[in-house]
Amino acid sequence: MSGQRGERGDRDKESLLAARQDILARHCRLSGSGRPLLCAPRPVEKAHADAMWRQQGNDRKAILLDKDHAEQAAREMSELYGEPRYVYRCPRSKRGHYHLTKNRQDVPPRP
Numbered sequence: 339m340s341g342q343r344g345e346r347g348d349r350d351k352e353s354l355l356a357a358r359q360d361i362l363a364r365h366c367r368l369s370g371s372g373r374p375l376l377c378a379p380r381p382v383e384k385a386h387a388d389a390m391w392r393q394q395g396n397d398r399k400a401i402l403l404d405k406d407h408a409e410q411a412a413r414e415m416s417e418l419y420g421e422p423r424y425v426y427r428c429p430r431s432k433r434g435h436y437h438l439t440k441n442r443q444d445v446p447p448r449p
């Protein structure tokens with residue numbers, strides 16, 4: 339048996355996903371069930387009809403523990419995917435939490 343087409347690709351995808359989960363588990367805020375907490379609209383955003391107000395780009399992004407963890411996760415993700423990841427402070431958060439992005443343009447300019 340010579341293995342089916344795409345088998346290796348699937349395995350690679352699985353191990354990539356597992357490695358990603360591992361990075362997220364070590365550097366993200368976790369829920370009680372051990373899954374990374376995801377960014378969600380605040381009630382004030384949900385109530386607001388103006389699309390500009392809503393920070394939709396951050397929806398369902400994993401929330402990093404703090405800046406140090408975010409930077410470490412960015413390094414590990416960059417290594418894993420072979421392309422850079424950038425850290426930015428979520429404009430949605432009051433106390434400050436961080437996300438990763440592939441696109442430097444997503445990083446809001448510093449105030």
Ligand SMILES: [Zn+2]
Pocket residue numbers: 377378396399401428429430431435437
């Ligand atoms: Zn956020």
